Amino acid sequence: MSKSLNIKDWINDFISIIYPNCCICCGKNLIKGEESICMGCLLQLPKTHFHLLPDNILEKKFWGKADIERVSSYLYYSKKSAIQTILEKLKYSGQKEIGVVLGKYAASDILDSDFVKSVDFIVPVPLHKKKLAKRGYNQSLCIAQGMSEILHIPISDGNLFRAIENPTQTKKSTYERWENTKGIFDVNDGSIFDNKHLMLVDDVLTTGSTLIACADAIKAKSNAKISVFTIACA
Known part of the structure; x- marks a missing residue:
């Protein structure tokens, strides 16, 4: 050997x-x-350290919109920055291994914090099956895989699914983002999430509309607790 x-x-x-x-x-x-x-x-890389700050500015994005436990991002996002280059290569250049690596680095950063102590499942934000077929992979799942490897928290992939294929959010206004994400997610089996603490994982947090739509779908079918973690926040 x-x-x-x-x-x-x-x-x-x-x-x-x-x-x-x-x-x-x-x-x-x-x-x-x-x-x-x-x-x-x-x-x-510009770390946020929001996982150490309850009631941080990201959590305030969700106040009055969704029942969320905690919210954090690993890095600050800005245009023409290294993190923009990294995320574009992850999403558009087929370099899915970048997601796994980012997930490992992010998880190492929050490993010993209260942020993840009670989390039962890591839940990647799902892609619609058409977009998944076109891209070949879900970047959020890649991130979740890296995080799971470090945190030793299992991934729930597939129970939360994207029922409606919505247009890209990139150039939409805040209002358009909210309208664009209403009712686009659903849950197959709510009992899987009952009494569990879920950590929704995505690449970038902007207005929070996509993540709130995920939370709404989960809450409609279960009594799960939900936290949110993304690689970057804009």
């Missing part, structure tokens, strides 16, 4: 010399132990 592992490591090292893995932010070659993002760029 040891010899087999050594040969595998040697092959991987050789491949990395011929086809080096590069940082998705700065383009520099990654060294052993780095995944997708080099340590220099990782240390410069």
